[in-house]
Amino acid sequence: MAGGSSGDLSLEVTPTWAVALVCAIMVIISVMIEHGIHKLGKWFQTRQKKAMNEALEKIKAELMLLGFISLLLTIGQTTISKICIPAKAGDIMLPCKKAHDVEKEDSDSQRRLLWHQEKVVWHRILAGSTVDNCSKYKDKVPLISQSGIHQLHIFIFVLAVFHVLYSVLTMALGKAKMKKWKTWEAETASLEYQFSNDPSRFRFTHQTSFVKRHVGLSSTPGIRWIVAFFRQFFRSVTKVDYLTMRHGFINAHLSPNSKFDFHKYIKRSLEDDFKVVVGISFPLWFLAIVMLLLDVYGWYTLVWISFVPLIILLIVGMKLEIVIMEMAHEIQNRTSVVKGAPIIEPSNKFFWFNRPQWILFLIHLTLFENAFQMAHFLWSVYSFGLKSCFHENLAFTVAKVIMGLALQFLCSYITFPLYALVTQVS
Template sequence: MAGGSSSGRTLEETPTWAVAVVCFVLVLVSLIIEHIIHLIGKWLKKKHKRALYEALEKIKSELMLLGFLSLLLTVLQGPISGICISQSVGATMHPCSKKQEQTISTNKEEEDISDEHRRKLLSAFSSDSATTTSVRRILAAGGSTDKCAAKGEVSFVSSDGIHQLHIFIFVLAVFHVLYCITTMFLGRLKMRKWKKWEKETKTIEYQFTNDPERFRFARDTSFGRRHLNFWSKQPILIWVVCFFRQFVRSVPKVDYLTLRHGFIMAHLAPQSHTKFDFQKYINRSLEEDFKVVVGISPAIWFAAVMFLLFNTHGWYSYLWLPFIPLIIILLVGTKLQVIITKMGLRIQEKGEVVKGFPVVEPGDDLFWFNNPRLVLYLIHFVLFQNAFQLAFFAWSVYEFGIKSCFHEKTEDVVIRISMG
């Protein structure tokens, strides 16, 4: 009995020390994680990182939501697996082809026959009462799983499927948090070079070069030479040039200094040029945006469900689904470059000659549907979808191996990882 049915033992037949050890380890790990999060929160409060502290609280709430989903799956595992549907309905939209499913079924049957043979050999050395108990348990387990099969139907989602879904939820939570933290780190890393540009604005040389009493042609300024060209007034060429610019240097020095000057002129006193730290302001803005990015809105959850739905054999989702986030982020990058160029055109429309530093004027009308936050939501969607796809890949490899029907072709593996 000990060998054949150890996986089916109840707590009545399990040593109390084993149960206590498992509970102790789970509680200890939970307390350690909670203490680490608490220490991070205290450090953020000490450093006056209000936005990042709120982001941490949002991460905690998202993890709680994912934990609640996992709990619901545990509680409803029996009722869900007990729902029976017709075999014709259950045979639709599978991730594997029928040939692959037959191969998987054959392998499982061979494993079951091998296990049954091993069980019979082991039961020969056990007592009669133990054998009777083991047989009863096996029959009981078989009866619960064959409830739908007895009706000529299949289970809505099997118990094994729900267990695998548990693991996927855990992997998704880990990847989402890691992806957000990585994005935050890369953003800060990119902005480090802006510190040097910010220090340059405090020098006498910079103030002399950008003398407010100095008159220049708009097209002769550094900003004008970069953006005011023959292509900037062509509706198609402007998008083509801006598309390729995002790959070279998304925020060059001249754009940073011009945007800094325009922000100060719009929101602060002119004499604030040498005192205001625009780079620190952008850092704080990144933290505020990070607070939005770490959340998972209902619309994004719906998109994740659609991703699971489209991962069907014959739909070739690996050839188009991973490219949707890539296309969105390239459109966003191009749009931001177009916005900067159009701000430069507005300077020229006011007059060929500018006094001092060219002053850009941002406006909501430059964004899609006059909504600047739409760009942030799109970036948020891309981050979650990338994390979701990488989590799905890691989970499927863990559960089914690198060669499974979720990614049967090498191209699928390469596309998923590279796009993520």
């Protein structure tokens, strides 16, 4: 409105140079991003990285979906804010305490009261530029105010961006982990490796390095899960594990003396898995909506749910280590003498429900939940400050953020590459 406050001027009284400048900046940034994505896609095509190109297409689809959500929220902002609901319905399932509840706190809650006073001042300033269309009705409040829609808009954007960033970080750390495996791959061309794996050489099964590593104490029911728990943190994949799985894969799919580059194949497999975890499917969007729904003050939903990704990832890591152990036990039970290197027979029976892709789904779910937690933290800090009701226990908030970063490293550097390796012999 032309007669509104200086902070809420319409384009009728806004300098044309200011409008043109803002539009130019937005257009330039958008064109640069679009051009960069196009160049990256061309580079993937030149390098014949089909999976990475498909992953890039998924990212572009997410950006387009984000654009539609942004457009719908922008267009419907005024209409949605005019929808009125009963005041009683507007007082239930709140993420923060009501104002009168805060005022009832004793002197120990003075910090919360000061925060409430700051929020009252902020709401008064906002009320000067936003008309409450429901105030003319008795006991009616807006479904969502225009400022609330704007904050929701920001959260959805931050969530999508963080999921993509976390997925890219997962791919980068996964490939960094696999650089160590490249050295082991190069050793397969050495005379020493060919001698130790001479097909005419016989050995007792229990004397092979792979079987010795995964039998013994680790074969005891119950104890092997404890061994698997700690092994995923320390030497989750050793050289003998990599070379044994490489030999099993080549024996099952190629000629025994093939010069196949197994390391390169694993990298391609990781890229195929990446194009799955980079997307935000409808079930994951639904999960985000459910978590927002249950973020009610006193329920501590985002507190206990922050441990869910950690529990899932630890179970997945243990299961992958158990799969390797079961492969070693099968070799030992199959024969007492090994000719050449021990051979793993590919099978899906080692995985839950005979479906290795269930583990990939759990990794995908873990990455999304972790991205949700980090996005919600940064969004709440940006929108309401670090001392808002979302962070009443600051120490726990800091611990949750640190745990989220550690969880991301564990998933990207250990669990994801381990999954790509183990599933190739399934």
